[in-house]
Structure formats: C-alpha cells, structure tokens
Amino acid sequence: MTPSIPLTGRTALITGSTAGIGRAAALLLAEAGAEVIVTGRDISRGNDTVATITRAGGRARFLAADLTDLASLRALAEAAGAVDVLVNNAAVQPLSPAVSQDIDGFDAAIAVNLRAPYFLTAAIAPAMLARGSGSIVNISSMTATTAMAGFSVYTATKAAMEALTRTWAAEFSPSGVRVNAVSPGPTRTEAVLTAVAEALGAGGEAQLGELTLLGRMAEPREIAEVILFLAEDRSSYLTGAVLAADAGRTAA
Numbered sequence: 001m002t003p004s005i006p007l008t009g010r011t012a013l014i015t016g017s018t019a020g021i022g023r024a025a026a027l028l029l030a031e032a033g034a035e036v037i038v039t040g041r042d043i044s045r046g047n048d049t050v051a052t053i054t055r056a057g058g059r060a061r062f063l064a065a066d067l068t069d070l071a072s073l074r075a076l077a078e079a080a081g082a083v084d085v086l087v088n089n090a091a092v093q094p095l096s097p098a099v100s101q102d103i104d105g106f107d108a109a110i111a112v113n114l115r116a117p118y119f120l121t122a123a124i125a126p127a128m129l130a131r132g133s134g135s136i137v138n139i140s141s142m143t144a145t146t147a148m149a150g151f152s153v154y155t156a157t158k159a160a161m162e163a164l165t166r167t168w169a170a171e172f173s174p175s176g177v178r179v180n181a182v183s184p185g186p187t188r189t190e191a192v193l194t195a196v197a198e199a200l201g202a203g204g205e206a207q208l209g210e211l212t213l214l215g216r217m218a219e220p221r222e223i224a225e226v227i228l229f230l231a232e233d234r235s236s237y238l239t240g241a242v243l244a245a246d247a248g249r250t251a252a
Contacts, residue, residue, distance in 0.1 A: 006232040008033035013083045015067065015120070016090025018045035020189035021139065024220035025087055025227045030058030032228055037080050038062045040090070067116035068108060077123035082131075085231045086124050088117035088161070089139045091154070095195050098152045106153050113157035118164065125172060132176035137230045138165050140183040142246040158183075162242050169240030178239040180230045185246025186211070187218040213248030 012029045016022040018040035030036045030053040038049045038060055046062035053060040065076040067090055091113045094105035121136060128134030143151050144158040165181040172179055186192065186208040196204040209216040226245045229235050244250050 006032045006228070006234070007085070010084035011035045011037065011080075011082060012085035012087065012231065013037040013039065013080050013124070014087040014089055015039050015065075015116070017087075018042050018049055020191060021184065021187060021220045021223045021227075022087070022089040023049050024224035025089065026060065027053060027056075027058075028221065028224040028228050029085070029231060030056070030060055032232065034085065034231075035059040035061075037083070039065045039076060041066055067120075068111040070115075070119060073116055073120055074123060077120060080124070082127055083124050084128070084133070085135050085137070086121065086128075087137045087139065087227060087231070088121065090116065091139070091157070093151070093154045093191060093195050095150050095198060096153075097150055101153060109153045109157055113154070114160050117161065121168065125168075125177065128177045129172060129175045134172075134177040135231050135235075136168065136172070136177065136179045137227050138162075138179070138181040139227075140165075140181045140242060142183055142185045142244065142249050144183060146250055165242060166240045173239045178230075178235070180235070180238055180240070181242040182223060182226045182230065183242050183244045183246060183250070184223045185218060185244075185249045187220055187223055189220055192217075211249055212246065213252055216247070218245065218247065 012034040014022050014026050017026040017038045026036045026038050038046050040046050043064055050060040050062045063076055063079050066072040092109050094109050138161045140162050141158040143155045144162050165179055169179040196208055200207055223245050
C-alpha cells in the first residue's frame with residue numbers, strides 16, 4: 001500500500017480500534033497515509049489489526065488501554081505522543097429497560113462512552129492547540145436523536161458526546177483544531193449484531209436495516225469513509241458538525 005496524500009505525515013489515535021467501526025477506520029486512515037495508533041484491551045485483536053496494516057505497507061502500533069481506568073487513560077495519552085487526529089470511537093452498549101438497568105452497566109457506559117473521551121481529549125488537545133492544527137472526530141449514534149427502547153444509557157452518552165462536540169468546537173476551533181462527530185445508523189459490527197439478536201431475535205438484522213431509506217445496515221467501512229473525510233483537509237471548513245451516516249434514518 002502506497003500512502004496517499006491526505007494524511008501522510010500525520011498520526012491518528014483511534015480508540016476501540018481492534019474491531020468494528022474503529023478497526024475499519026484504522027485500516028482506512030492507514031491507507032490514507034496516517035501512522036495509526038490502535039488501542040483497546042484485547043492485545044491479540046490489537047496486534048492483528050496492526051499486522052493487517054503493516055502487511056499492506058502502512059504504519060501502525062498498538063497501545064493497550066483500559067478506558068474505564070483513568071490511570072490507563074493518562075498512560076495512553078502519554079505513550080501516544082503528538083497526535084494529529086483523535087477518533088473517540090470506543091463504546092459499550094448496555095441493553096436494558098431503564099427500570100431494570102443495573103448500576104454496573106450504567107457506570108461502565110458512562111466511563112467508556114463519556115468520561116474516557118472527555119479526559120483523553122483533554123490530554124491530547126493541548127498539543128494540538130499549541131501547533132494550531134488537528135482534527136477530533138467523535139463517534140455518536142442515531143440513537144442520540146432517535147428513540148429506541150432499551151438503549152437509554154447508551155443514548156444518553158451519545159447525546160452528551162454530540163453536545164461536547166459543539167462545546168469543544170467552540171473552545172478549540174479558534175486555535176485551529178476542528179471537532180466534529182459522525183452519527184452512524186445501524187452498522188454490521190459484532191457488538192451491534194449481538195445486541196440486535198438479543199433485542200429482536202432472528203430476523204432482527206433485516207428489521208433494523210429496513211428502518212433506513214436504503215433498506216439495509218451499513219458496513220463498517222462505509223462509516224470509516226465519513227471518519228476519514230472529517231479527519232483530512234477536505235473537511236477544512238467543518239467544525240461543530242454532526243454528520244448523520246444513517247441511510248436517512250433520522251431524516252425521514
């Protein structure tokens with residue numbers, strides 16, 4: 001793989017990049033020339049992602065991190081060094097009606113989906129601000145604006161991330177750091193397919209896809225393409241935006 005122009009010479013840190021949308025984004029940003037820092041708790045999956053990138057001629061390294069642990073989060077930021085593109089992707093999806101949501105699942109979702117990106121961004125952004133450039137991409141969800149029973153905790157964290165996207169844009173963009181978000185619709189990741197099977201049973205995948213105007217779920221690579229757009233200079237006049245990559249689900 002010969003690195004193309006868009007992200008050559010830049011470093012991208014992508015949380016939760018050992019599977020799903022995060023892994024697809026890691027592969028795609030590496031194709032675009034970035035040196036990718038792959039993160040997650042699963043060392044085997046992390047090393048596999050790095051190996052896939054390097055076999056194709058890209059550059060990547062893996063940093064294990066437990067995003068529920070603030071000490072691990074700080075160590076990740078320190079080990080990453082200077083970062084040009086930060087993709088806050090890692091998330092957990094507790095599936096439960098509000099009346100039966102357990103506190104452990106609630107706390108885990110807050111820790112991974114909200115606290116971790118908040119403090120990782122706070123640790124990474126100062127160097128971006130000092131350089132006067134950088135792109136932060138937050139991964140939201142269509143559930144932030146579309147009601148889905150059983151996803152109350154997940155929905156709340158994603159709505160909060162969209163609010164932070166706007167606030168961080170107001171804080172960082174005058175210094176040259178852009179902050180945007182991608183709001184995916186139903187995507188064929190292992191985590192989503194598992195949740196759909198639990199919630200809807202057999203045929204749930206088709207049911208969920210039919211809710212979109214295109215009548216299908218997204219492939220992770222399709223969401224990664226939107227992340228790449230926000231990471232590179234083609235989107236240089238976008239900040240504080242939330243791009244809906246949901247096949248029209250929230251528009252119709």
